Amino acid sequence: MTLTSTRALNLGGFAACAGMMAYALYAEHQLLLAPCPLCVFQRVAVIALGIVFLVAALHRPGQTGRVIYAGLIGIIAATGAGIAGRHVWLQHLPAEQVPACGPGLDYILDSFPLREALGKVFTGSGECATVDWNFLGLSMPAWVLISVTILGLGGIWNNLRRT
Secondary structure, eight states: OOOSHHHHHHHHHHHHHHHHHHHHHHHHHSSOOOHHHHHHEEEEEEEEHHHHHHHHHHHHHOHHHHHHHHHHHHHHHHHHHHHHHHHHHHSSOGGSSSSOOOHHHHHHHHHHHHHHHHHHHHHHHHHHHHOOEEEETEEEEHHHHHHHHHHHHHHHHHHHSOO
């Protein structure tokens, strides 16, 4: 297996997703940064992206399978980027336009039908607009946006290219 093989690059995509989740859990449990509802959905997207990368690496698909994996990677990465982009947008709203803090994610999911619960989550709340962490001037959701975009584009290219 060469470093540039499709399998190795898919495994690298999985490793990147695993690293992102490891840091998210470190930030939550060691830095005591509680994830807001949009952070939780970004984690779900990163986990799903990592699973697709891992299955693609282990499966060793033919051309049709590689196209399917590329499509799944693209859809999941676009979803994660959309969620992270919405989060970044909320963080850059003027203070008077930030939505009020709402109930926690567990309460929302238990109390409302799924469609309405998702609507409430994506509307955002005051806790989603708070920037508790940054690196090089960018918040964690901004880094997630950059990362899933790069992983998505790289995963699509990797699985559609000729080997």
